Amino acid sequence: MTPRRQAVINARLFDSGSGTFLPHSTIVIEGERIVAVTQQALQVDDAELIDAGGRAVLPGLIDAHVHVVAASADLVGLALQPPSLVGAQSSHIMRGMLMRGFTTVRDAAGADFGLQEAVARGLYEGPRLFISGFPISQTGGHADMRPKGVRGSAMFCSCAGIGLVGAIADGVGEVRRAVREQVRHGANQIKIMAGGGISSPTDPIDGTQFSLDELRAAVEEAQAANLYALAHAYSPRAVTRAVQAGVRSIEHGNLIDEATARVMKQHGAYLVPTLSTYAALADEGQRLGWSAVMMDKLASVRSRGIEAVRIARAEGVPVVFGTDLLGHMHARQSGEFALRTAAMPPVEALQSATITAARLMRQEAHIGQLVPGTWADLLVVDGDPTQGLEMLAEPEQGIRVLMQGGRVVRDRLAA
Numbered sequence: 223m224t225p226r227r228q229a230v231i232n233a234r235l236f237d238s239g240s241g242t243f244l245p246h247s248t249i250v251i252e253g254e255r256i257v258a259v260t261q262q263a264l265q266v267d268d269a270e271l272i273d274a275g276g277r278a279v280l281p282g283l284i285d286a287h288v289h290v291v292a293a294s295a296d297l298v299g300l301a302l303q304p305p306s307l308v309g310a311q312s313s314h315i316m317r318g319m320l321m322r323g324f325t326t327v328r329d330a331a332g333a334d335f336g337l338q339e340a341v342a343r344g345l346y347e348g349p350r351l352f353i354s355g356f357p358i359s360q361t362g363g364h365a366d367m368r369p370k371g372v373r374g375s376a377m378f379c380s381c382a383g384i385g386l387v388g389a390i391a392d393g394v395g396e397v398r399r400a401v402r403e404q405v406r407h408g409a410n411q412i413k414i415m416a417g418g419g420i421s422s423p424t425d426p427i428d429g430t431q432f433s434l435d436e437l438r439a440a441v442e443e444a445q446a447a448n449l450y451a452l453a454h455a456y457s458p459r460a461v462t463r464a465v466q467a468g469v470r471s472i473e474h475g476n477l478i479d480e481a482t483a484r485v486m487k488q489h490g491a492y493l494v495p496t497l498s499t500y501a502a503l504a505d506e507g508q509r510l511g512w513s514a515v516m517m518d519k520l521a522s523v524r525s526r527g528i529e530a531v532r533i534a535r536a537e538g539v540p541v542v543f544g545t546d547l548l549g550h551m552h553a554r555q556s557g558e559f560a561l562r563t564a565a566m567p568p569v570e571a572l573q574s575a576t577i578t579a580a581r582l583m584r585q586e587a588h589i590g591q592l593v594p595g596t597w598a599d600l601l602v603v604d605g606d607p608t609q610g611l612e613m614l615a616e617p618e619q620g621i622r623v624l625m626q627g628g629r630v631v632r633d634r635l636a637a
Contacts, residue, residue: 225253226628229269230600233279235259236607238577238591241569243278243608251598254627258594272623274602275635280572281592282325282599282626283614284579285555287473287494287544290315290351291332295510295548297421301387312337315552316348322556322617325599325626326350326589328411328579330452330473330546331357331365335408350597350626352583355404357413357454358397358440359388363431364419364454366390388415394439397432401443411583412444414469416453417460420503420519421512427519428457428477437467450584452494456523458482465491471582473544476500476523476530483537492582493534496546497561500524502554531565541566542582543575559611568611598628602635 228251235247250258250266258264293311294300300308312333319327327349338351359365365388391400401412416432418425425431432440437453444451445468452471453464461472461482471492472478478486478493486493503510504524507517534541543562545555562571580590588597602623605613613620624632 227252227269228272228598228628229264229266230272230274230279230602230623231266232276233274233602234276235592236278236280236572236576238281238573241573245276247279249279249592249598249600251628254598254629256592256594256596256598259592272602272630272633273635274623277622278603278605278607279592280323280601280603280607281576281590282597282601283323283575284326284328284543284583284590285319285324285349285545285575286328286471286542286579286582287330287496287546288319288327288555289332289546289548290319290327290329290337290348292548292552295506295551297387297548309337309340313340313346313348316341316346316351318552319555320348320626320631321624323601323614323621323624324349324555325597325624326352326585328352328354328583330354330544331413338408347631350589350599352410352585353408354411354413354452355407355409356387356389356400357415358391358400358404359415360431360436361390361392362425363388363390364415364417364425391436394435397436397439398443401440402447405443405447405449409449411449411470412440412451413473414440414451414453414464416464416469417455417457418519419454419456420516420523427522428459430457430460430463434463434467437464437469441468461486465489471542474523474546475534476526478530478533480533480537483533483539486534486539487537492540492542492578493530494542494544494582495527495531495534495562496544496558497527497531498554498558499546499548499551500527501557501561502547502551506551528561528565531562535566535570540578540582541570541574542579543571556615556617559614563611569608571611572607598625600625 230249233247389400418429450470453469577590580586
């Protein structure tokens with residue numbers, strides 16, 4: 223069967239690698255992939271035409287820190303729900319992400335291969351999923367969600383792959399086994415908890431987790447499977463230890479200083495800030511029943527988020543788009559752009575959600591840029607992204623055409 227042939231014409235194409243726009247561009251698509259991009263006259267009579275009318279055409283967006291199974295901010299309660307129910311709720315979250323222009327997401331713990339396969343087969347409509355499986359946590363670490371007084375782990379060990387609570391591992395041997403188990407279940411990357419967190423009940427935000435030998439073991443096992451490790455960490459000490467152990471990306475990193483950023487740059491690590499989740503939780507945490515201790519931890523990192531981005535940029539650390547939202551707060555996903563542009567120009571914020579994210583994920587041959595060979599994931603948008611990203615902050619109005627893998631998901635050009 224001959225693959226469907228389409229051409230996007232009269233496009234102001236965003237070259238995400240250079241951060242520039244190329245006017246009078248034509249993008250030719252065969253089936254799911256881009257086969258040609260040119261600014262020269264090109265005969266495309268045999269193709270279905272999408273006339274961008276001089277509008278900006280962007281690669282499909284990438285959110286590198288999501289939890290698509292986080293249908294609720296009550297992670298403990300969520301972990302006890304039937305996986306079938308969690309999956310059904312996740313389908314709505316994923317569809318919302320896609321409609322906001324996110325054609326690919328990196329799930330930073332929770333989603334399993336079943337959800338990934340459901341999207342790939344078209345059973346659920348959503349972004350292309352890269353999964354981490356269960357996060358690896360020490361006893362009492364950030365993903366050990368057992369309340370004080372609960373002994374044993376039976377209440378959390380049978381979640382059938384819905385892994386927002388951690389795979390608890392202590393010692394090098396257990397860490398290796400836990401990582402290998404995620405690999406066995408099809409993980410695309412490995413998530414480790416290298417420091418304290420906001421939502422966990424017993425760990426200090428500025429603490430470190432796992433020994434250096436345990437961290438190195440996790441990274442070694444990920445690399446042995448041709449994967450990489452991402453690390454949850456906030457404090458300079460936790461970030462530095464994780465990076466020196468070989469992790470590829472630091473998630474959050476709000477408390478980093480210049481010296482820490484230099485270590486990250488030296489080791490080629492990426493920073494994935496998640497500013498929108500702090501803004502959302504500051505508004506809604508008390509209503510959700512968060513304790514005073516948790517709200518204090520939230521305030522301590524929220525106030526430093528933008529400064530961490532500025533520090534990372536100044537030291538040359540690549541900054542990647544992430545959100546880390548929970549429950550109904552997923553609707554704030556696009557608001558991350560407005561928060562970031564307080565610390566970086568609009569074009570750089572756009573790169574953080576396209577080519578820089580793709581490079582972190584080692585997927586730049588497939589996503590994050592509009593070049594021959596990549597998936598035909600693209601957005602035709604109103605406005606001028608070099609001046610502001612309001613069109614992405616309000617995607618229902620600002621995104622005129624949404625295409626994923628050559629399939630037109632939304633077409634509002636005539637509206």
